[in-house]
Amino acid sequence: MKVGSSSLTTAAGGLDADRVDALVDALAAVAAGREVVLVSSGAIAAGLAPLGLPRRPRDLARQQAAASVGQGLLVARYTASFARYGRRVGQILLTTDDMSRRVHYRNAHRTLEQLLAMGAVPVVNENDTVATDEIRFGDNDRLAALVAHLVRADLLVLLSDVDGLYDGHPSDPASSPIAEVRDHAQLAGVDTTRPGAAGVGTGGMATKVEAARIAAAAGVPVVLAAAAQAADALAGRPTGTYFHPAARRARGRLLWLAHASTPQGALVLDDGAVQAVTGRRSSLLPAGIKAVEGSFSAGDPVELHDTAGRPVARGLVNFDSGELPRLLGRSTRELARELGPAYEREVVHRDDLVVLTR
Ligand SMILES: Nc1ncnc2c1ncn2[C@@H]1O[C@H](COP(=O)(O)OP(=O)(O)O)[C@@H](O)[C@H]1O
Ligand SMILES: N[C@@H](CCC(=O)OP(=O)(O)O)C(=O)O
Numbered sequence: 001m002k003v004g005s006s007s008l009t010t011a012a013g014g015l016d017a018d019r020v021d022a023l024v025d026a027l028a029a030v031a032a033g034r035e036v037v038l039v040s041s042g043a044i045a046a047g048l049a050p051l052g053l054p055r056r057p058r059d060l061a062r063q064q065a066a067a068s069v070g071q072g073l074l075v076a077r078y079t080a081s082f083a084r085y086g087r088r089v090g091q092i093l094l095t096t097d098d099m100s101r102r103v104h105y106r107n108a109h110r111t112l113e114q115l116l117a118m119g120a121v122p123v124v125n126e127n128d129t130v131a132t133d134e135i136r137f138g139d140n141d142r143l144a145a146l147v148a149h150l151v152r153a154d155l156l157v158l159l160s161d162v163d164g165l166y167d168g169h170p171s172d173p174a175s176s177p178i179a180e181v182r183d184h185a186q187l188a189g190v191d192t193t194r195p196g197a198a199g200v201g202t203g204g205m206a207t208k209v210e211a212a213r214i215a216a217a218a219g220v221p222v223v224l225a226a227a228a229q230a231a232d233a234l235a236g237r238p239t240g241t242y243f244h245p246a247a248r249r250a251r252g253r254l255l256w257l258a259h260a261s262t263p264q265g266a267l268v269l270d271d272g273a274v275q276a277v278t279g280r281r282s283s284l285l286p287a288g289i290k291a292v293e294g295s296f297s298a299g300d301p302v303e304l305h306d307t308a309g310r311p312v313a314r315g316l317v318n319f320d321s322g323e324l325p326r327l328l329g330r331s332t333r334e335l336a337r338e339l340g341p342a343y344e345r346e347v348v349h350r351d352d353l354v355v356l357t358r
Contacts, residue, residue, distance in 0.1 A: 002039040002144035006161040007227035014049040024081040026230035039144040046070030067128035088120040093127035141211035163226040164240035261301035265294025283346035286327040315348035
């Protein structure tokens with residue numbers, strides 16, 4: 001379950017203990033014997049008043065400071081609120097980047113599974129002090145989709161201050177609610193870009209719909225509802241907007257590579273390498289790379305382009321961008337002989353590669 005800032009704060013700003021308690025009540029009611037992961041925004045909103053900030057600051061540094069102060073208060077609030085039911089909470093701070101890096105992904109997975117096995121409720125938020133892009137884009141919705149997939153959730157509930165997705169802005173009287181989304185094409189004309197009234201949330205509807213698309217594509221059904229409907233959504237009673245899942249569950253972290261990673265650069269492949277990577281699902285070797293674009297470090301997500309500049313795949317690269325030019329077009333055997341065994345590696349291993357459908 002993901003809850004947005006707008007559902008946790010008072011009109012005057014600051015955390016609303018009653019709303020946190022109401023949410024925890026709903027979770028506790030269904031949580032007995034079930035595993036629940038909570039993705040909660042609200043750190044920035046909770047940090048505003050204690051730092052004397054009258055509203056959400058525009059600059060990143062003060063947003064991060066507010067998040068840093070607010071995150072502690074937020075988790076303290078959840079800890080006290082879940083304690084009423086004898087439940088422990090564990091804090092997990094993640095970035096979407098953590099979801100695509102193999103080692104981070106594995107570690108996050110293990111910690112989440114362990115907390116659940118021990119009966120604790122993981123409370124996840126963005127790691128705002130390092131995840132600058134996520135603060136800018138309000139990516140907690142997308143992070144929730146990634147976490148839902150990571151823990152192989154049966155359901156993702158996205159809670160907000162609005163009782164579902166509307167076909168126009170909910171403040172327009174002509175807009176009506178959408179009960180079900182079977183296919184994302186159905187949403188082509190729907191405006192999701194205008195912000196809500198509260199002004200403390202960041203993502204708006206656009207990021208929720210995108211998160212729902214990612215989760216549904218990964219095989220996780222999604223309910224988009226108001227925080228007050230949390231109990232109904234968790235109990236499986238029809239409420240808000242339901243996004244039907246794709247029939248098949250997608251594989252591990254590769255989904256995130258395709259949908260959630262931000263490529264830090266591009267590798268231009270010759271025709272043979274495009275064939276090898278997309279057709280035969282082979283690893284990408286230096287011999288098939290014609291050019292390197294952008295500046296990235298080993299482990300970063302990069303896009304693989306054909307010679308016409310069309311993206312054909314994404315992958316986690318094994319070399320820094322500065323190292324690559326001298327390796328291009330050469331065989332790994334030759335490179336290993338000349339530069340040492342560390343250079344016998346693929347540039348992108350097939351396990352770290354996802355082919356994009358055109
Ligand atoms: N098509 C739409 N349907 C529903 N809500 C919409 C739509 N377009 C924009 N919104 C606005 O998006 C807001 C929710 O986004 P946001 O404030 O970022 O939420 P949160 O803090 O819960 O993540 C709603 O309050 C609503 O006013
Ligand atoms: N990590 C930030 C939240 C950013 C965000 O996505 O907010 P929201 O649109 O309210 O879900 C925080 O805790 O304030």
